[in-house]
Amino acid sequence: MTAYPLLGSPLQLGPKTARNRIWMTAHATLLVKDHLFTEAHIAYYVARAKGGAAVITMEAMASHPTTQPYKGKAFAFDPRMVPEYAKLAEAVHEHGTLLLSQPWHRGRQTNSVTNGLPVWAPSAIPCGVYREMPHVMTGKDIAEIIEGYRLSARYSREGGLDGVEVHGMSHGYLLNQFLSPATNLRNDAYGGSLEDRMRIVMEILQACREELGPDMIMGMRLNSDDGHEGGLRPNDWADLAAEFEATGLIDYISLSHGTYINRMLIYPTAPEKHGFQLDATATVKARLKIPVVGVGRIVDPGEAEAYLTEGKLDFVGMARALVSDARWGAKALSGEGDKIRPCVGANWCMSTIFAQAPIGCIHNPSAGRELELDEDTLEPAETPRKVVVVGGGPGGMRAAWTLARRGHAVTLYEARQRLGGQVRWWAKADSRTELVGIVDWLEARLGDEDIDIRLNTRATEADLAGFDAVVIATGSTGLRHGWTMLRPEKWGGDPLPGADLPHVMAYSELLETDPVVGKRVVVFDTMGGRQGAVTAEYLTQRGAQVFFVTQLGQPSPDLAASRDWGKVHGMLRRAGVTFYVDRELTEITPNSVTMRDLYTGETETLGKIESVVMVQGGSANDALFHALGDSVETHLIGDAMSARRVNDAIKEGELAARKI
Structure with missing residues (x-):
C-alpha cells in the first residue's frame, strides 16, 4: 500500500x-x-x-x-x-x-x-x-x-x-x-x-x-x-x-x-x-x-x-x-x-549548463557526479574517529551528516540559535522562501543521526582539543568598504569616504539583524549576482524606496545563467526600485551618496538617503582555521575558504567528510 x-x-x-x-x-x-x-x-x-x-x-x-x-x-x-x-x-x-x-x-x-x-x-x-x-x-x-x-x-x-x-x-x-x-x-x-x-x-x-x-x-x-x-x-x-x-x-x-x-x-x-x-x-x-x-x-x-x-x-x-x-x-x-530532497527552484542546474559545466544541483552534490559521489554507496570509515564541525550552515550540516553516516562520532558547533546559516537570511525575501528547504532538509537528516549539536556556542581552540579531525565551516562576513573591483589598490587601505558611517552596513548585517533602515535606501552591488537583487527585494518588502547602484552595465547580470534576470528585473521595477548602472560610489555622507559615471566621469548626488547597504561579497571567517595551524587535521570549507555559493559549501562539506 x-x-x-x-x-x-x-x-x-x-x-x-x-x-x-x-x-x-x-x-x-x-x-x-x-x-x-x-x-x-x-x-x-x-x-x-x-x-x-x-x-x-x-x-x-x-x-x-x-x-x-x-x-x-x-x-x-x-x-x-x-x-x-x-x-x-x-x-x-x-x-x-x-x-x-x-x-x-x-x-x-x-x-x-x-x-x-x-x-x-x-x-x-x-x-x-x-x-x-x-x-x-x-x-x-x-x-x-x-x-x-x-x-x-x-x-x-x-x-x-x-x-x-x-x-x-x-x-x-x-x-x-x-x-x-x-x-x-x-x-x-x-x-x-x-x-x-x-x-x-x-x-x-x-x-x-x-x-x-x-x-x-x-x-x-x-x-x-x-x-x-x-x-x-x-x-x-x-x-x-x-x-x-x-x-x-x-x-x-x-x-x-x-x-x-x-x-x-x-x-x-x-x-x-x-x-x-x-x-x-x-x-x-x-x-x-x-x-x-x-x-x-x-x-x-x-x-x-x-x-x-x-x-x-x-x-x-x-x-x-x-x-x-x-x-x-x-x-x-x-x-x-x-525525506525527499526538495527542488527549491533555484535553477542552479541551469546555471551549470550556462557555464558549460556538467549538470549540478544547488544542494545535491552527487547530481551528475554519481560515479564518485553516490549517496547510496557511501563507504563507512575504516577507523571511526571523533570529528568536530564548526559552523552549522549548509556546508557544515552536510559535512556532519555524511561524517555520521560513515560511522564517525560527530559534534557540531553553531554560534547562533538555529542551524542554517545565511540560507535562512536569504529566504526572508519573498521570492526566495523555498530556499529554506535546503537547510530544513539537512536539519532533518541530522536528526536521523546520532550527532551532538551544540547551538548558541562559539567554538574556541580549547573546545576543539581532543578531537581527531576538525571541519571549519564558519562562513563569511559581508564586506562594506565601498570600493569596486576596479579599485583593487584601495581594498587594503581606508574605506570609501563615509563607508564607515553607522548607517552603512553589509548585506549580511541587514539580513541577519533587521536593523532600522528608513524609507530611502541605496544598495551598492559590485558582485552582479543574486545577492544584490535579493537585498533590494527584501528592502522593498520592508517599505523602503530602493536606489540600486552598480558599476556593471546592468543589474544582476549573472541571473542570465539561471534564465530569470528578466523576471527579477521586472519584479524589482514593479516594486519601485530605481537602477543606476555604470556607476561607482565616490562618497557617502550622513544623508546622501555621490556616484560617478565610469565612462563620462560625471557625478550625481542622491539625497535624503537613510541607509546604504553594501553588496561586495564576503570576508572569510577563517581565524580559527589559522589558529589551529597544523596541531590537528583540519578541513576548511565553504565561505570560510572563500565567500561563494551554497552549492560550493555543500559539495565541499561532502568531499571533506569523505576524506576523513
Whole structure:
C-alpha cells in the first residue's frame, strides 16, 4: 500500500507498460563527450531508474548538424549512438524503467558559433535570445531534417531503446516554428494553412514510425501554450494534438509551455506556482485518448497525486525535481516522501549548463557526479574517529551528516540559535522562501543521526582539543568598504569616504539583524549576482524606496545563467526600485551618496538617503582555521575558504567528510 496509489499505479504506454506514473523528462546534462553518451550518463540515468522513475526520456539530441548550441550535444543521427544506446538500455532496463531518445532541432533558437553552420528556420525571423538571422530552409533542407529524424529513430531501435519522443514542437524549437503562424511566413507547401504548417511534422512522424515499427513507443513533445502574442495558445494546441493523435502514429503526448520569448514559462525559478502549466495541459488532454505527460514545477508527491486524481495528466513529468533527488520516486512510493530532497527552484542546474559545466544541483552534490559521489554507496570509515564541525550552515550540516553516516562520532558547533546559516537570511525575501528547504532538509537528516549539536556556542581552540579531525565551516562576513573591483589598490587601505558611517552596513548585517533602515535606501552591488537583487527585494518588502547602484552595465547580470534576470528585473521595477548602472560610489555622507559615471566621469548626488547597504561579497571567517595551524587535521570549507555559493559549501562539506 502507498499513500499515493495513482502515482504508483502502472499504465499502458503503446505496446509497453510503465510500472508507475513517474516520468523523468528530458534535460541537458553536458555529460556528452564527442557527441556521444558517457559512463557518467549511464550512472546518471541509472540512479533515477533505480530511484523509481518508470520512464526516462534522455536529453534532447541533435537530429541534424545545424542544431548544435554547444559542443556537449549528442548526435541522434550518428550511427555511433547505437552501442551507446545499448549500454544505457541494458543498465536502465535492469531496474524496470523504459528508456526513450528525444531527437530535436532548435531551429532559430541557437547560433552558428559552435559548428560554423548557418541557423536554419522556416522563415527569416531571428530569435530574441541569440539574435542571429536564420537561413530560410529550402525543400532540400526540409528533406534533410526529416531524414535526420528517420535516422534518429532507426538508431534508437537498433540500440535497444524502448521508443522515441519526437521533439521540436515545444519550447519554440524548429517544428514549433513551422506550426506557429507567428514564426512561419512561408507560402509553399510547408506554410500558410494549418494543414501545410503541420506537413513537416506529419512527415517526420510517418518516417519515425516506419523505422520503429509497432513494437516500440513513439510520442511527441508539444507545447500547451506558447505564452506570447501571435503564438499558439491552449485551444490551438488542443486542435493540433487531436490531429496528431488521429494519425494513429503516436502513443502519448508530453506537454510543456513557452518559447525563448519567455523562458520562465519553460523552467521557471521560485516562486512560480507549483503545477502552473496544468490548467493548459488539461485543456489539451480533454481532446485526447492517449496518455498525457504533464510538467510545471511538480515537486511534491502529494501534489502529484492530486493532479492525477483531478485528471489533469496521466504521467507526472519531472526534470529538476529528479536532479535534486534521484530517489524521489522510491521515497514517495515507500512512505518516505518526507525525506525527499526538495527542488527549491533555484535553477542552479541551469546555471551549470550556462557555464558549460556538467549538470549540478544547488544542494545535491552527487547530481551528475554519481560515479564518485553516490549517496547510496557511501563507504563507512575504516577507523571511526571523533570529528568536530564548526559552523552549522549548509556546508557544515552536510559535512556532519555524511561524517555520521560513515560511522564517525560527530559534534557540531553553531554560534547562533538555529542551524542554517545565511540560507535562512536569504529566504526572508519573498521570492526566495523555498530556499529554506535546503537547510530544513539537512536539519532533518541530522536528526536521523546520532550527532551532538551544540547551538548558541562559539567554538574556541580549547573546545576543539581532543578531537581527531576538525571541519571549519564558519562562513563569511559581508564586506562594506565601498570600493569596486576596479579599485583593487584601495581594498587594503581606508574605506570609501563615509563607508564607515553607522548607517552603512553589509548585506549580511541587514539580513541577519533587521536593523532600522528608513524609507530611502541605496544598495551598492559590485558582485552582479543574486545577492544584490535579493537585498533590494527584501528592502522593498520592508517599505523602503530602493536606489540600486552598480558599476556593471546592468543589474544582476549573472541571473542570465539561471534564465530569470528578466523576471527579477521586472519584479524589482514593479516594486519601485530605481537602477543606476555604470556607476561607482565616490562618497557617502550622513544623508546622501555621490556616484560617478565610469565612462563620462560625471557625478550625481542622491539625497535624503537613510541607509546604504553594501553588496561586495564576503570576508572569510577563517581565524580559527589559522589558529589551529597544523596541531590537528583540519578541513576548511565553504565561505570560510572563500565567500561563494551554497552549492560550493555543500559539495565541499561532502568531499571533506569523505576524506576523513
